[in-house]
Amino acid sequence: MISAVVTGNVWSTRRVDGLPSGAFLELEIPATGARMIAFDVLGVGLGEHVLVAQGSVASHWFTGPPPPVDALIIGSIDAGSTGSAPGSEGGPPG
Amino acid sequence: MISAVVTGNVWSTRRVDGLPSGAFLELEIPATGARMIAFDVLGVGLGEHVLVAQGSVASHWFTGPPPPVDALIIGSIDAGSTGSAPGSEGGPPG
Amino acid sequence: MISAVVTGNVWSTRRVDGLPSGAFLELEIPATGARMIAFDVLGVGLGEHVLVAQGSVASHWFTGPPPPVDALIIGSIDAGSTGSAPGSEGGPPG
Amino acid sequence: MISAVVTGNVWSTRRVDGLPSGAFLELEIPATGARMIAFDVLGVGLGEHVLVAQGSVASHWFTGPPPPVDALIIGSIDAGSTGSAPGSEGGPPG
Amino acid sequence: MISAVVTGNVWSTRRVDGLPSGAFLELEIPATGARMIAFDVLGVGLGEHVLVAQGSVASHWFTGPPPPVDALIIGSIDAGSTGSAPGSEGGPPG
Numbered sequence: 001m002i003s004a005v006v007t008g009n010v011w012s013t014r015r016v017d018g019l020p021s022g023a024f025l026e027l028e029i030p031a032t033g034a035r036m037i038a039f040d041v042l043g044v045g046l047g048e049h050v051l052v053a054q055g056s057v058a059s060h061w062f063t064g065p066p067p068p069v070d071a072l073i074i075g076s077i078d079a080g081s082t083g084s085a086p087g088s089e090g091g092p093p094g
Numbered sequence: 095m096i097s098a099v100v101t102g103n104v105w106s107t108r109r110v111d112g113l114p115s116g117a118f119l120e121l122e123i124p125a126t127g128a129r130m131i132a133f134d135v136l137g138v139g140l141g142e143h144v145l146v147a148q149g150s151v152a153s154h155w156f157t158g159p160p161p162p163v164d165a166l167i168i169g170s171i172d173a174g175s176t177g178s179a180p181g182s183e184g185g186p187p188g
Numbered sequence: 189m190i191s192a193v194v195t196g197n198v199w200s201t202r203r204v205d206g207l208p209s210g211a212f213l214e215l216e217i218p219a220t221g222a223r224m225i226a227f228d229v230l231g232v233g234l235g236e237h238v239l240v241a242q243g244s245v246a247s248h249w250f251t252g253p254p255p256p257v258d259a260l261i262i263g264s265i266d267a268g269s270t271g272s273a274p275g276s277e278g279g280p281p282g
Numbered sequence: 283m284i285s286a287v288v289t290g291n292v293w294s295t296r297r298v299d300g301l302p303s304g305a306f307l308e309l310e311i312p313a314t315g316a317r318m319i320a321f322d323v324l325g326v327g328l329g330e331h332v333l334v335a336q337g338s339v340a341s342h343w344f345t346g347p348p349p350p351v352d353a354l355i356i357g358s359i360d361a362g363s364t365g366s367a368p369g370s371e372g373g374p375p376g
Numbered sequence: 377m378i379s380a381v382v383t384g385n386v387w388s389t390r391r392v393d394g395l396p397s398g399a400f401l402e403l404e405i406p407a408t409g410a411r412m413i414a415f416d417v418l419g420v421g422l423g424e425h426v427l428v429a430q431g432s433v434a435s436h437w438f439t440g441p442p443p444p445v446d447a448l449i450i451g452s453i454d455a456g457s458t459g460s461a462p463g464s465e466g467g468p469p470g
Binding site: 204212227 | 377378379407417418427429430431432433434436437448449450451452453454456457
């Protein structure tokens with residue numbers, strides 16, 4: 001997984017069939033400045049630190065036919081996490 | 095997913111069996127200048143900003159036996175999107 | 189997918205079971221100079237521009253048990269293609 | 283697989299359903315300084331050298347419905363390993 | 377696939393269940409100097425040039441439940457190969 005920060009929304013009106021309910025969000029990976037787009041079902045907000053799973057596992061999380069989604073936000077990172085989240089001084093388990 | 099701009103067509107007359115109806119399009123990722131080729135079933139045009147899913151999820155979108163396609167254009171990005179599309183001032187949901 | 193140029197053969201006499209009929213070819217990606225090895229069932233030649241699918245979709249193209257092949261040449265790119273092939277002035281559909 | 287060093291914990295209280303028991307750990311790849319997050323079921327500790335499998339194979343290691351986890355710590359690297367672990371003078375098989 | 381040179385062994389005594397018989401070997405990709413770890417069932421040796429398949433196809437080569445292995449040495453590259461192996465003057469098919 002990677003940790004990233006939500007930087008924007010991506011709207012797509014003309015799209016293929018079979019995409020699930022949720023939002024396409026633009027993310028930035030702070031360490032490198034690289035950007036990617038992930039699917040969100042949690043309703044996270046701009047500036048939030050999130051945990052992202054990539055590849056076919058993102059698609060197979062959904063029930064029913066696997067949608068053409070290759071990146072899924074699987075969690076919002078708690079502020080107290082040690083690691084790549086802000087305010088790193090250790091924290092309680094989730 | 096990544097966002098990219100359509101920069102050209104790729105024609106292949108001699109090809110393996112099992113490829114679906116649609117077009118191979120050359121894309122450029124604006125942030126890095128990297129190029130890739132994705133399959134298009136939407137009929138997008140040159141210069142259009144598109145959303146691309148990569149890996150086996152691209153192949154499994156198709157009905158029938160999964161074709162050897164590892165990148166699929168899943169949507170055309172609306173002009174008003176915040177994020178990596180042009181004219182970024184926020185926009186209505188798709 | 190990516191487009192690449194065939195630069196050599198790779199022979200492997202001692203190999204695992206289950207590899208299909210065909211050839212391992214060394215490819216170069218012109219834009220970056222990066223090299224990779226893909227499986228060829230079309231009989232393409234040195235210097236030819238080819239279209240390559242990567243990942244499990246390459247393996248699942250084969251009938252029978254999926255072989256441990258992670259890159260497949262799915263087509264030879266026509267000379268008249270716009271995009272990353274030589275002689276770019278547009279061309280007829282394949 | 284890659285070898286990496288455990289550098290922190292990542293806590294996520296608000297998360298999608300279907301994540302297994304275990305911990306999200308932040309890892310650093312010593313050769314490049316790159317960071318990633320992997321799932322741990324072994325209970326490894328800070329500073330430990332670990333072996334990580336990436337992609338859908340990480341998810342399919344779990345019994346039951348495959349969780350949206352794209353990186354799994356599959357082992358702790360023994361101190362005597364030749365290769366990328368510390369104290370490289372060869373060692374007994376595991 | 378990629379070609380790489382065997383540079384060491386990686387021993388892991390504490391590891392997850394379900395790993396097959398064989399060895400974890402450290403490899404170096406000569407062109408870039410990058411290192412990775414692949415699973416070996418052929419018994420290749422230090423300094424040997426090998427062909428490596430990555431991703432889920434490595435796991436699905438094994439019979440039984442697919443193990444959490446994301447890179448498999450699928451062959452030893454013959455010395456006479458054109459391409460990225462040493463002594464490049466062309467060679468007989470494998």
